[in-house]
Amino acid sequence: MSRRLALALMLASAVGSAAGAPAARDPGRGELLYATHCDACHNVQVHWRDKQAVSDWKSLEFEVRRWQGVAGLGWSDADIGEVARYLNALHYHFPPRTP
Numbered sequence: 566m567s568r569r570l571a572l573a574l575m576l577a578s579a580v581g582s583a584a585g586a587p588a589a590r591d592p593g594r595g596e597l598l599y600a601t602h603c604d605a606c607h608n609v610q611v612h613w614r615d616k617q618a619v620s621d622w623k624s625l626e627f628e629v630r631r632w633q634g635v636a637g638l639g640w641s642d643a644d645i646g647e648v649a650r651y652l653n654a655l656h657y658h659f660p661p662r663t664p
């Protein structure tokens with residue numbers, strides 16, 4: 566777990582160092598949103614299940630969208646994307662999305 570966290574932080578700071586570009590987004594935003602709104606109810610174990618609902622980027626974003634809806638948060642597409650990216654770096658490790 567701590568190795569995963571360290572990796573996520575490393576990825577985040579790698580993204581952060583490229584932050585000159587106008588399209589760059591805050592790499593910590595997905596983590597902050599998730600820690601604030603999602604961690605309280607289900608801990609990280611939910612994402613370690615053998616039979617998981619998430620199998621690719623599409624289902625990951627679907628679940629993030631579903632759960633922010635359940636929690637009544639009204640997240641934008643950008644916020645949903647940030648949290649999906651955070652969870653992917655933390656756990657799922659799907660290859661980077663092609664635009």
Ligand code: HEC
Nearest residue numbers: 602603606607611612617618619625628629632633636648
């Ligand atoms: C009301 C409690 C609760 C809240 C709040 C909640 N979750 Fe969940 N979440 C669960 C439970 C329970 C499951 C597993 C059972 C299921 O899939 O229905 C789950 C499953 C998931 C999964 C699928 C995991 C997998 O690999 O199969 C994702 C992704 C997820 N939640 C993301 C989020 C996000 C993002 C938020 C914050 C917007 C959030 N959840 C808030 C209870 C919650």
